[in-house]
Every structure is written in C-alpha cells, then in structure tokens.
Amino acid sequence: SEENDLGIKGGIQVKWREEDCIQCGVCVKACRSGAITHADGKITVEESKCNFCGRCVKACPTEAWDTVHGYIVSFGGLFGNSIHKGEPVIPFIADKEKLLKVCDATVQFFAEHANAGERFQFTLERVGREKFEEKIWEAYNG
Ligand code: SF4
Numbered sequence: 001s002e003e004n005d006l007g008i009k010g011g012i013q014v015k016w017r018e019e020d021c022i023q024c025g026v027c028v029k030a031c032r033s034g035a036i037t038h039a040d041g042k043i044t045v046e047e048s049k050c051n052f053c054g055r056c057v058k059a060c061p062t063e064a065w066d067t068v069h070g071y072i073v074s075f076g077g078l079f080g081n082s083i084h085k086g087e088p089v090i091p092f093i094a095d096k097e098k099l100l101k102v103c104d105a106t107v108q109f110f111a112e113h114a115n116a117g118e119r120f121q122f123t124l125e126r127v128g129r130e131k132f133e134e135k136i137w138e139a140y141n142g
C-alpha cells in the first residue's frame, strides 16, 4: 500500500492479557519487528516498533491478547521512474468513519492543490507537506 498516493492497509493493534499468559515466549520469537520483550513474567510491546501485523496473536497458544482491527494509512507513495515510500502522518485508525474522514481530506487537498496529471507526492513537495499534515490531523481529530 505504501506505493500508492493514498495507501490503506489493515492492521491489528495488540494488548497483552496477563491472566491468560502461560509465559511460553512464543510471541517474542514470532514478532519479526523485535517489538516484544519478555522479562520478570511480563510481556512488553514497544509501540514504536510494532507494525500491527498480528503475528504475536496468531502464534499465541492461549489467545492471551486483546485486539483491535483497524487501518494504517500512508501518503505520497510512488513506484516507477521515481520511487518513494508512502509516509504515515497519523497513528493507527481503529474506526472506519475516521478513516473515511482522513480519505476525504486527502482527496480534497489533492483536488485543491494538484496540477493536472501530478502524482500526490509531487504535489506535497511543491505545496509543502506541513500544510497537508495540518489538514490530516484536523480530519483525524475532528
Ligand atoms: S503485532 Fe506484529 S509487530 Fe506488533 S508486537 Fe505483534 S508480532 Fe510484533
């Protein structure tokens, strides 16, 4: 999804549930991002490293995780003559209504500022990413 002007992919936000954990350590090995540590009987997820893949949940033998299914959104992706990985602006989105508000704000920004035939990343570079991010945060919070 990061190749797209506006990229959306599904994700799973995870929260460890201590009472159901049997301390097997499988989730630590399952996490490819190195986001999980297991020490003194506690599982800790480092949020900045988590990519919401849900592998820890799927690997857990006792389903010792609470989960929220949602969306990860990125902006300004390009793949072709120019390559640019779409970048996130806002955190994980848990509800669809918020996702749609963010999408609407993105499309509106594009309609107002893009030159004919211009890919979104080039619009952002020309107009200023900060200006766009302001609009996206408004939509996210509003
Ligand atoms: S959701 Fe994925 S990245 Fe996040 S802690 Fe679980 S396995 Fe690691």
Ligand code: SF4
Pocket: 016, 020, 021, 022, 023, 024, 025, 026, 027, 028, 043, 059, 060, 061, 062, 063, 064, 065
């Ligand atoms: S895989 Fe599940 S049971 Fe095993 S340590 Fe992780 S949370 Fe606990």
